[in-house]
Amino acid sequence: MLLLTGATGLIGVPLLRRLTSSGMPVRCLVRDPRRLGTERVRVQIALGDLSDHLSFRHALRGVDTVVHLASVIRDQPGGSIEELAGVATWRLVRAAERAGVERFVFFSALQASTRSQARLMRAKAVAERAVVESPLAHTIFAPSIVYAPGDPYMKLLRRMSLLPVMPIPGSGRAPFQPIWAEDVADCVVAALPGGVHAAQAEGERYELAGPETLTHQDIVEIALRSFGRRRPVVRVPVAIVRRSLELVELLAGPTAFATWDEAELMEIPMTSRHGTADAERLGVLPRPMRAVLGVG
Numbered sequence: 001m002l003l004l005t006g007a008t009g010l011i012g013v014p015l016l017r018r019l020t021s022s023g024m025p026v027r028c029l030v031r032d033p034r035r036l037g038t039e040r041v042r043v044q045i046a047l048g049d050l051s052d053h054l055s056f057r058h059a060l061r062g063v064d065t066v067v068h069l070a071s072v073i074r075d076q077p078g079g080s081i082e083e084l085a086g087v088a089t090w091r092l093v094r095a096a097e098r099a100g101v102e103r104f105v106f107f108s109a110l111q112a113s114t115r116s117q118a119r120l121m122r123a124k125a126v127a128e129r130a131v132v133e134s135p136l137a138h139t140i141f142a143p144s145i146v147y148a149p150g151d152p153y154m155k156l157l158r159r160m161s162l163l164p165v166m167p168i169p170g171s172g173r174a175p176f177q178p179i180w181a182e183d184v185a186d187c188v189v190a191a192l193p194g195g196v197h198a199a200q201a202e203g204e205r206y207e208l209a210g211p212e213t214l215t216h217q218d219i220v221e222i223a224l225r226s227f228g229r230r231r232p233v234v235r236v237p238v239a240i241v242r243r244s245l246e247l248v249e250l251l252a253g254p255t256a257f258a259t260w261d262e263a264e265l266m267e268i269p270m271t272s273r274h275g276t277a278d279a280e281r282l283g284v285l286p287r288p289m290r291a292v293l294g295v296g
């Protein structure tokens, strides 16, 4: 039995589709099973929450492999970024050890570091350490920006593209190597027990990057072209973005259209020296963003 957290997210959806179509028995730790859509009838469901470590024990019963995708990029009413992306991973690892799990697969992020300016990157670094220092066999994935047509970030950009100008936070110059969620899912499947590269994946840390290095501004411009809209991109100074988004979050709470913690991530470079080499080691050749979004 494989326990998947974050099955309803950007990477979780294509990954779960692959797992269930291969016939693998899967249990999903979810807050709301309805968000699994039609997949909910093909999996076991464990109701749970990253903020509720007691829910982990039940979810882990009889599990040999954990794929831990669930995470947050903004504070939730049930816990902060540090608690839900960092401490919760540490608790899930401890619970997995006690439950006799054999392999723990964890999603970190490129440039996760305890010295990062971004809270998420610091939390991911702590979480990654908990996984590596555990006696469990593990595999870590550290992706650059992951995207899919119509994902929440693309939807936000599409909504913003209705404005006469396209505002982006800060310089827009931070480089990324965007990788398609479907390619990420292929990498995970190859590394899982039963996958073609399962044996080599034990103890590995794969940096998942797409084939192009694009700045945040490039990404926004490609997205605009995929929507068929031309807009001048306007860079908004970081101090103004921060003050405005902190105010928005204060007023709108969890329903804020964007938060400072999210905007700040777009100023942090996320590139890998290895380029696509780690994905290729798993037999996956990531596709360029322009091709995936249908922009020539």
Ligand SMILES: NC(=O)c1ccc[n+]([C@@H]2O[C@H](COP(=O)([O-])OP(=O)(O)OC[C@H]3O[C@@H](n4cnc5c(N)ncnc54)[C@H](OP(=O)(O)O)[C@@H]3O)[C@@H](O)[C@H]2O)c1
Pocket: 005, 006, 007, 008, 009, 010, 011, 012, 029, 030, 031, 032, 035, 048, 049, 050, 051, 068, 069, 070, 071, 072, 076, 078, 084, 107, 108, 109, 110, 142, 143, 144, 145, 146, 147
């Ligand atoms: N997307 C990227 O660009 C990127 C880049 C680097 C690393 N990563 C990492 O890759 C992993 C997967 O990313 P993603 O983009 O697929 O994430 P995502 O689309 O934001 O989805 C997050 C998932 O976590 C679940 N979740 C959120 N809060 C939860 C809670 N309190 N309890 C239980 N589940 C909760 C969500 O479930 P609900 O349906 O209930 O909300 C959803 O399934 C994450 O660890 C992320 O940090 C992503």
